Amino acid sequence: MTEIATRPNGALGTTEASATGGAKGVTVTGLFKAFGRHAVLRGVDLAVPDGTVTAILGPSGSGKTTLLRILAGFVPPDGGTICIGGTEVDGPQRHVAPEVRRVGYVPQEGSLFPHLDVEANVAFGVPRAQRRAKVAELLEMTGISELAHRYPHQLSGGQQQRVALARALAPSPSLVLLDEPFSSLDAALRASVRLDVTAILRQAGTTTVIVTHDQDEALSMADQVAVLRHGQVAQAGRPEQVYDRPVDADLSRFVGEANLLAGSIRGGRADTILGSLPLMDGPSGLAEGTAVLVLVRPEQIQVVAPTPGGGLAGIVRHSDYHGHDSLVTVATGNETLNVRCTGSTHLSPGADVALEVTGAVVAWAAPTTPAP
């Protein structure tokens, strides 16, 4: 009886059809949240276009899980507004309860209901009338039809994640939230489950926010990556934007491996120990002679045979072999550089090499006072 009374009413259910057309998605503006005297979110702004996947990338303690719990409605924010699917769910004097937000939530551990089988778990949030058709559709979509009558403890970690995803998608939510969904899976399983989940999310076409500290996961799964740092979105953009053009040096180190070289602007290029490098966006505001920090990604550096005048000479210090490639540490003068080599290149410590850069780089004004 109580179930019927507290379920979102029919009016909310019928907005579903129109949600596919309009520009809805999720808009977060100036979100604040503090626990005691500790401010966790300090003005988060984020826009997630309708039907796309946004990854929120941040180190532990950056407030990303808090952001997710606020989006789900479990915790009210201290300030700011949230609009989901064109409806304001959090704002001044407004907090919509989680059960009427139509936001699906997939927690870290899956958190399936242990007393219900897979079918009943998926059916949990679906009104009785649509249950049969909807559940069958989702079991099919997530590829778990044959597990319908198993109980959660009889499932592997990857299967549990699919069930949790199917359960979250079943009530056709306006937004699905995934909280570090793959962190409890072992490395071998993680990649395949990640691919499957991405495919399912694309097929369902649901607006998705996924929280992760794994930059590989964020870059590979998302249409948009938002990096959360010190309780604010430091940068949001397409994965390649965030990786190729990070807004500052600190961020470049967080998203992928980075070599940061001191240099200066000479003739519209960045002059570094690796030579004069072309700038991706031109000098863009950096005056001639400005001291800069230059970002060179390890895969931009090529190892060449040491010939006189050919590249920067160095000595291999260490090689971190990954099979498909290896990350080689090369000492040159007073700098050490990370270089990514393909799997076929084998360099042992002590080998003499020369380094060359391909492609354009990004530079920021160095934090210290400019050189005279």
Place this chain on the structure above:
Amino acid sequence: MADAAWHTALYGGSAALVSTVMAVPVALLAVRHDGPLRRLLERSSYLVLAVPGLVIALSLAYFSSRYADDLWYQTAPMLVMAYAIMFFPLALVGVRASIAQAPPGLEDVARSLGQGRLAVLWRVTRPLVGPGLAAAFCLVFLSAVTELTATLILVPTGVQTLATQFWRYQQNLAYGQAAPFALLMIGIAAVPSYVLARFFDRLPARATTT
């Protein structure tokens, strides 16, 4: 005999109810808000198991005569209280296990699936916690039904329980008359034992899900 059986069941049942209810807040604190102080509170309650029933009964009697003007001495509430205190650790074990079955994350998920607080309580918390609460109730009931020493001291005047009646007859070497009381005690204890066995059979399978 019917009278003795009725009182046994009444006292045992009330004690089981009281101690199970008392165990819920302690278990909630211990499971959901873990901390050194809370853990100490929980651990120390197990110490009660080491205290003989006689000591608890005598302390309650002493407390009543010294500080409470003989209030409740040899009345049903005091006997029930004594049972509830003695068997509190048993209740706590059951309640703790059951609350651990229902992590708050599950309730969050249920709410995000469109269920209000009451619906979540009914569809998620109740089925997960219920069996454990029943188990705690049974454990205490089972122990209270056969308890003798505290019962002898605190039982209301003129009332016999199965245990005290059995004890009386066998003191007088009237084994034939004592036997049916023993049988009845076994009979009453068998019901919760069966329920308990069913609960613990199911528990290990669930425990692996976490």
